[in-house]
Amino acid sequence: MQALFDHISKFSKLTPAAIKSMSAVLQKIEIAKGDFLITEGRVCNHVYFLEQGCVRGFYNHDGKEITYWFAFENNLVMSFYSFSTRKPSVENIQLLEDAVLWAISYDDLQKLYDKHPEIERFGRLMNEHYYMMLEERFVRNHFTDSRTRYENLIAHTPHILQRVSLGYIASYLGMTQETLSRIRSLA
Amino acid sequence: MQALFDHISKFSKLTPAAIKSMSAVLQKIEIAKGDFLITEGRVCNHVYFLEQGCVRGFYNHDGKEITYWFAFENNLVMSFYSFSTRKPSVENIQLLEDAVLWAISYDDLQKLYDKHPEIERFGRLMNEHYYMMLEERFVRNHFTDSRTRYENLIAHTPHILQRVSLGYIASYLGMTQETLSRIRSLA
């Protein structure tokens, strides 16, 4: 649990009272590689802090699984859309490694926001942070060919290469596995 | 100014005191088509509420201007990265039409966040909202060919077609102007 509070403190200093309130509703979860954290069609009722492990987010399109993000240690994990809107998730979240997570329910989080402004500030800054990361990724992918997208991955998020198989990475980069393989062989 | 508070109230109810505080620091700005709101290399010190008009965000890459977003009435406009991190902007924001905007400075906004939790809540929810919109756009563009991206534009944001010239739209969709023209002619 300490890793979570260390992470939060980088964004917003929590008072002891806020830490106490949050600790009281945190739930430790340990699940195995291959299991699902969230499946499409269900409302995402928890946000998870990933203490150990690695997960992928994917959706089904034309009978194919399209993996479009990965999360690693110290990332927050949820179906953002479903959690925020309370509508059924369109995405699935699956463990790529055995993992240790800490969960907070939607309702508990709203209560924490109401009670502790520092926690709401953390939420605001967290949203800003994730927005900027998504924007950065969007811009790097916009109008760029497959080779450049792969080179951007090597330059900016090389840890993905070390923990995720190429099929998922190709999907993440928006190209087929064959294309990614050829790009690598000609590197 | 009323349009701004109407917009805010859809996300978070503000107390009269919060409205008063915010009104006191709002600055009305009227600028002409073609002018710049933000230019690269400078820190973005204001967030703007676009009451009337239309703007584009673009960056320079390999000697070309890449337009990657548009904003219209009731949108918040800023260089998100620069405003949040206080670092120089990498993007430019230019008026596509004469516009009326309301500006709040970074420092004033931080004070409002400190003083009025409902305003910070608005900020959090706003960030969530923009994150979801960006994610939706990202997913729709991921792994989809030019024709489908154009069809998605027609289906989800047709107002862009009515107010923006095709050259900018092609850039927004991540294709050349020639390709967009051909897609349209074969529609």
Place this chain on the structure above:
DNA sequence: TACTTTTTTTGATAACTATCAAAAAAGGAA
């Protein structure tokens, strides 16, 4: 209106990427 400038379209070609099929390599289990 006539003229100028900007925007959009069309044509020809080359480069890039997906698809389908199959082989090779790597990883796991007994």
Place this chain on the structure above:
DNA sequence: TTCCTTTTTTGATAGTTATCAAAAAAAGTA
């Protein structure tokens, strides 16, 4: 290790998109 399964690579081909060049259409101005 050997066998089986999964992952990655290679080959051939077709479809998609960028590029360069130029024409046509539309918009703005005197």
